[in-house]
Amino acid sequence: MCNLYANTLAPTLMRQLFKVRAENDQLGNAEPLTAIFPKGTAPIVALDEDGNRVLRNTHWGFVLPQTSKKTGKPIQPKAVNNARDDKLRSSPFWKASFTERRCLIPASSFCEAKGRNPATYVWFGVSGDTPRPPFALAGIWRSFAGNYGTEYRELTTSSMITTTPNELVKDTHPDRMPAILSPDDYEAWLTAPAEDAFRLIRPYPAERMVIHQQGEDLKSDHGGV
Incomplete structure (x- = not known):
């Protein structure tokens, strides 16, 4: 499970890396995001109705309404x-989105917590020639329109796919x-x-990943690209 990641990529770099035309960049003056938590702003690359790649902000997490017991x-x-x-x-909660609405989630690192009281926060990324090489999750x-607690909201929401860990990540999150x-x-x-897309989901090779930083007080990524 991943409940924290970072995307410190400038919009211009995201457009270049993910082949998005400038007119399809809906991020505006996006600031570096050193700590993205659930319900936070999460940029994605998705396809519009015409099949063009679009950069847009989303609410990280599919909305699951709750009522007070x-x-x-x-x-x-x-x-x-x-x-x-x-x-x-198999799950109705995910199936239609996986079949019809897949996206790329730009990232510069992701974090897993190890242990408790205190936890050690371990920030992982991919290896390369820069301090935080960019990658995509x-x-x-999917869209959401309805009651969000006590107010009505219309949102584009996103969720990241998780798979079995590789040898580097397994020590922190088994x-x-x-x-x-x-x-x-x-x-x-x-x-x-x-079915073809499903075959792309697999543990990323451990030898192509690195630990950027780890420690007890690291709930944001202090690095950058």
Whole structure:
């Protein structure tokens, strides 16, 4: 499970890396995001109705409405921000989005917590020639319109796919890790039939990853690209 990641990429770099035309960049004056938590702003690359790549901001986590057990009234919803790969094709919560609405989630690092009281925060990334080489996580998205706690909201929401961990991540989180996509697979993830896209979900090679930093007081990524 991943409940924290960073995207410190400038919009111009995201447009270049993910082949998004300037007129399809909806991020505006996006600031570096050194700590993205569930319900936070999460930029994605998705396809519009005409099949063009678009950069847009989303609410990180599919909205799952909740009601108070005491009063029966709406309360703040859950943000389901991780989608397990073994549930994508069977769960009604995920299946339609996986089949019809896949996206790339630009990132510069992701964090997993190890232990408790205090936890050690371990920030992972991919290896390369820069301090925080950019990469893309496999994601899905969907629209939400309805009660969000005590107010009505219309949102584009996203969730990242998780898979089994590789040897580097396993020591920190033995069960899951975000699914990192190879650049050669970006187009197929966005456009291929669901069964072909599913085969792209696999642990990223440990030898192509690094630990950027780790410590007890590291709830944001202090690095940059």
